[in-house]
Amino acid sequence: AQTVTQSQPEMSVQEAETVTLSCTYDTSESDYYLFWYKQPPSRQMILVIRQEAYKQQNATENRFSVNFQKAAKSFSLKISDSQLGDAAMYFCAYRKTSGSRLTFGEGTQLTVNP
């Protein structure tokens, strides 16, 4: 079975600084998808960024980028120029290429200090 681990229950960053959230996963599949979801306080969870395992290039969405290390089974999220609105719970998730089920990590609570 696939597992996803987020080893940082809480992180904090100063506004305008850069922060990296860690995620590791375990799978025997060679092709899969990885996701970072953001859950703001009392608001709906939204997709931040996704990465296809067969793509070597790291995904980027504006201030959000990932460092995907397939051999190490690592998928970290980098947030540049952190903003107060980035404060949220962040979840890393994995999905096999075939099928729709997501496996989530435990989550990392990010605090952004002004």
Next chain:
Amino acid sequence: DVKVTQSSRYLVKRTGEKVFLECVQDMDHENMFWYRQDPGLGLRLIYFSYDVKMKEKGDIPEGYSVSREKKERFSLILESASTNQTSMYLCASSFPDLEGTDTQYFGPGTRLTVL
């Protein structure tokens, strides 16, 4: 934009009550999911449905059942609520996009307290 709505944001029930949590999506998505979210455990899949009247157990189906009579609506049922079912319940829906990534879209969640 995809909209996934859940019938209640907060719900308080008594032990032994039958509880219905409703989820509706407006984008004709085939797949719908029910998760529970607990601190330190992330989201765990309870059940999902890939078509009307079709369902599949997730990782923690015990004590729960589901119903999907119409494509847009997916209900989670707690037959006899227990205190260990106090949790945040999240519904999601998805449909494979052109890239095949099958992104899930989430509802706002229902925080259920069982006394």
